[in-house]
Amino acid sequence: MSKRIAGPEIERLIQLLAKVPGLGPRSARRAALHLIKKKEQLLAPLAGAMADAVDKVRVCSTCGNVDTVDPCMICTDPRRDGATIVVVEDVSDLWALERAAALNARYHVLGGTLSPLDGIGPDQLNIKGLVARVAEGGVSEIILAVNATVEGQTTAHYLTDQLSGFGVKVTRLAHGVPVGGELDYLDEGTLAAALKSRTAF
Amino acid sequence: MSKRIAGPEIERLIQLLAKVPGLGPRSARRAALHLIKKKEQLLAPLAGAMADAVDKVRVCSTCGNVDTVDPCMICTDPRRDGATIVVVEDVSDLWALERAAALNARYHVLGGTLSPLDGIGPDQLNIKGLVARVAEGGVSEIILAVNATVEGQTTAHYLTDQLSGFGVKVTRLAHGVPVGGELDYLDEGTLAAALKSRTAF
Known part of the structure; x- marks a missing residue:
């Protein structure tokens, strides 16, 4: 606001809301007003x-997941197969895979991808923790569910290197046509x- | 989330964030995660x-504005011209006019527009308060800054009726080409x- 038209509390609320992803300065004002009304x-x-x-x-x-308990609910869930660890870049990827409800495994959140130009090397990621979990034994498969980007694939290669020698199977997600996707696009x-x-029909 | 993968506190945060205008279920998850990380x-x-x-x-x-003091900062600001009251539908309109910084008047927030089909009659709006302010004297002009919608214009006509007889000038915003607007659109x-x-050039 150009002039002071309300107490600093409202302006501060708007400023903080504008930092929430998905909200900009204009929608933060709208959100603040809606919140105040409700x-x-x-x-x-x-x-x-x-x-x-x-x-x-x-x-x-x-595993690097966020939860209100440590270890998290997934790490302590006895119905989950501890022999399979799905490696993801971010907690949001873990949530996405859980929504797909396609597996019943444990996870490992890297916290990003290798990106030397941004100063993100192996030590900045949660890689040592993954290697330690594998070294502990009991793990038979590591599914690298990293993004299909250059950084994601670089990270996948690095991890495959680090995990060789432990006798675990390292797999990655299949590439292909998204379900519901149109070839044209x-x-x-x-x-x-x-x-x-391609697979047999 | 399809299965329980985190404590109820995180799910509750996501559910509440999804009710903020501008955020949907997907962006609420993203926002929650960003907030948790920061x-x-x-x-x-x-x-x-x-x-x-x-x-x-x-x-x-x-005036119906929201603030941390009552009366609000605008109503008590001695530098503002109390003889002019700008009538708006919503606090967001008041904020928009203040950002334009085009006037130095007081406001009156109706809290909506007349809409008989939605059960919103004169008693549901802050109209009595406006008439009372005018009846008190000291007001020379009422600027009806309602939206240029059917409901807004209906409300403007009703207000003009209610305010006739007090000897105040009732004006409304000009219609025209938005600044920066292209005629084609x-x-x-x-x-x-x-x-x-049209005006002389």
């Missing part, structure tokens, strides 16, 4: 939930990979 | 700012209004 139904519970998260959320010392790389890995 | 820099201050807003923000009993109504109200 003070009891939304603003107060949200403030509480955030304070709760500040208090309770921690990073799992085993796909890039050549994906189409070439889908052709190469 | 716990000290963003989540904790935002939780504090929200708790502060819950405690301190109130609706101005004079404007609707016929706006172009017709801009032509009709």
Whole structure:
């Protein structure tokens, strides 16, 4: 706001909301106003939930997931197959895989990808923890579920190197046509990979 | 999330964030994760700012603006011209006009527009308060800065009726070409209004 038209509390709320991904300065104002109007139904519970998260959320010392317990619920879930570890770049990828509900394994969150230009080397990622988990034994397969980007693939290669010698199978996600995808809109790389890995009908 | 993969606190945070305008279920997950990662820099201050807003923000009993004081800073600002009241539908409109910094008047927030089909009649809006302010005297002009929608214009007509007899000038915003607007993209109504109200060059 150009002039002071409201107490600093409202302006501070708008400024902080504007830093939330998905909200910009304009939508932060709209969000702040909506929250203020729904003070009891939304603003107060949200403030509480955030304070709760500040208090309770921690990073799992085993896998790097976020949870309110350490080790996290996934690491301690006895129904999960501890012999398979799915390596992801970020917690958001872990959540995405869980929504797909396609596996019942444990995870390992790297916290990013190797990116020498940004100063991110192996020591900046949660790689030592992964190697330690594998060295401990009991792991038979590592699924590298990193993004299909240059950085993701570089990281995958590095990890394969690090994990060789432990006798674990290292696999990666299949490339191909997304389910529901239209060929016309796909890039050549994906189409070439889908052709190469074609399966019997 | 399809299965329980984290403590209920994180899921609750995501659910509440998804109710913030501008965020949907997907962006709420992304926002929650970002907030959790920036716990000290963003989540904790935002939780504090929200708790502060819950405690301190109130609706101005004079004009309907939101502020941390009642009457609000605009209503008590001695540098503002109390003889002009700008009537707006919503606090967001008041903020928009303040950003334009085009006037130095007081405001009156209606809290909506007349909409009989939605059960919003004159008693559901802050109209009595406006009439009372005018009846008190000292007001020479009412600027009806309502939206250029059917409901906004209906409300403007109703207000003009209610305010007749007090000897105040009732004006409304000009219609015309938005600054920076391209004629090609404007609707016929706006172009017709801009032509009709053309001014000497």
